[in-house]
Amino acid sequence: MTDRIRTDVAHNARVWNHWLGGKDNYPVDRAVGDHVTGLYPSIGEVARADRAFLGRAVEFLAGEAGVRQFLDIGTGLPTVDNTHEVAQRSAPDARIVYVDNDPIVLAHARALLTSSTGGTTEYLDADAHDPDGIVRAVEPTLDLHKPVAVMMLGILNFVMDTDEARAIVRTLMDAVPSGSYLVLTHPTLELGGEGNEDAMRFWNENATPPITARSGAEFASFLEGLEVLEPGIVSCSRWRHDVAREIRFPQVAQFGAVARKP
């Protein structure tokens, strides 16, 4: 499997890890990542805001919403507060399936398989372009007659065709019952983010996989037929931020939303 790892071209999972301050990346990832930061200085803040959103969303789902099953597609490299750690803090019996197609994530997957007793974590080396295959492969671990939180954070932006991205979401949400949730984040050019467009162009010429931004209307189309929870589609940094302590995070150019299947 390690011979699948290419060290001559920057890979998203590893560059994302670099932006988050991790060490699981190669010189080519750091060089491309730093060049992107030069063009788009808030990218590190976007990555941190996205992870913080993941934490708040999973805490809500495993807590108040009572969800016990999570399908986290486009997992990324293990970092602090991975989905199973957040979920199993309040729900030790939570079952989590992680999915990614990057060989470096597979190589580090053991760090994701540290489930609490009573719960389960599994890792699936699979491609989001094959949602039917993912549904078939998760069936031994997840009971698809009970609610599942389908999480796609920062991944639909790697499905370049919007109709295909919509179809992937539809296939996954059709496979799970009423009371399931969809959790999404996605980069956009509509929430500021100076230099984002140039950075994406540079990325697409120098790294893999290619990326695209989407409008609020396109993001909303992924949530069609679902009930979008308050506060709706917002910058992920502003989704249920800590109102009680009046901590207001700066807006980042990344939409975030949580929606429930009726």
Ligand SMILES: C[S@@+](CC[C@H](N)C(=O)[O-])C[C@H]1O[C@@H](n2cnc3c(N)ncnc32)[C@H](O)[C@@H]1O
């Ligand atoms: C920006 S990172 C986001 C990681 C994590 N979800 C988060 O929000 O912190 C995107 C992840 O999606 C994975 N990915 C990209 N295209 C994919 C595909 N077609 N199938 C599965 N995973 C994919 C990458 O390898 C990377 O780990």
